[in-house]
Amino acid sequence: MAKTAIVTGGGSGLGQSAALRLAQEGINIAVVDISEKGGNETVEQVKALGPDAIFIRADVSKAQEVKNYVDKTVEHFGSIDYFFNNAGISGSGKQFLETDIEEIEQIVGINMLGALYGLRYVAEVLVNNGGGAIVNTASSAGVIGQDTVVTYSATKHGIVGMTKSLVAEYAKDGLRVNAVAPGPTETPMVKAYFDANPKMKKSAEEGIPQKRLGTSDEVAELVAFLLTSKAQYINGDVIRIDGGFTSTK
Ligand SMILES: NC(=O)c1ccc[n+]([C@@H]2O[C@H](COP(=O)([O-])OP(=O)(O)OC[C@H]3O[C@@H](n4cnc5c(N)ncnc54)[C@H](O)[C@@H]3O)[C@@H](O)[C@H]2O)c1
DSSP: OOOEEEEETTTSHHHHHHHHHHHTTTOEEEEEESOHHHHHHHHHHHHHHSSOEEEEEOOTTSHHHHHHHHHHHHHHHSOOOEEEEOOOOOOOOOOGGGOOHHHHHHHIIIIIIHHHHHHHHHHHHHHHTTOEEEEEEOOGGGTSOOTTOHHHHHHHHHHHHHHHHHHHHHGGGTEEEEEEEEOSBOOHHHHHHHHHOHHHHHHHHHTSTTSSOBOHHHHHHHHHHHHSGGGTTOOSOEEEESTTTGGGO
């Protein structure tokens, strides 16, 4: 029987690329996003590759909406096998002492609580079904400290903590949970920022030993590897995919 994956933030960037890469493996996809337009686009692209797909609109920072996307996925596909817990936002790029409380609450709400709610409801289904695999999206900022990203970095270090601790509790129940930690990757979000600030792009590339940004397809390849049975004995790990960026820090 075909497997089913939930991909949050599946309407753009890393989530969209991962959804398409998983679809190439014949996996059905529940695309979760706050953006209807992006989510529906991904659904069409997955279907064009063969597997079934549905779009479920959710704001992942709202626990009820997270419960709803999990329920809807089980209702439509019968079960869940894989979870790419990926939706997230960056910050305004201000120094921490200039950041207002609303921005802090928003980033923590989406990146940290959104990921935790997803784990709470999806892991419950996986454990009750005898297991499954999860990949959480951390970041280079979840592995090292950087300026202008204090809140974002806090949430991404949080992703690392929830990844490791969930394994401590539920690996015995067949759960595998890993995190990916991408460096600057050319997704629509980052591309728009760098198109407007070409000098920033150049300096970002210069700070990466491989002298270029990552691509969302490169991250998608890693996510697919970690989710499927090829990575059967990799558990609780944080895999950096950053062209050597954090290795030099
Ligand atoms: N692009 C990078 O350089 C990079 C590097 C490291 C980590 N990341 C992380 O990768 C993940 C994906 O980022 P991306 O670069 O693909 O960005 P993106 O903006 O291209 O995609 C993010 C998607 O998440 C959705 N989203 C935003 N808020 C949401 C909410 N409240 N509920 C549901 N969906 C929501 C957006 O609509 C969008 O479709 C994020 O967690 C980000 O922090 C990105």
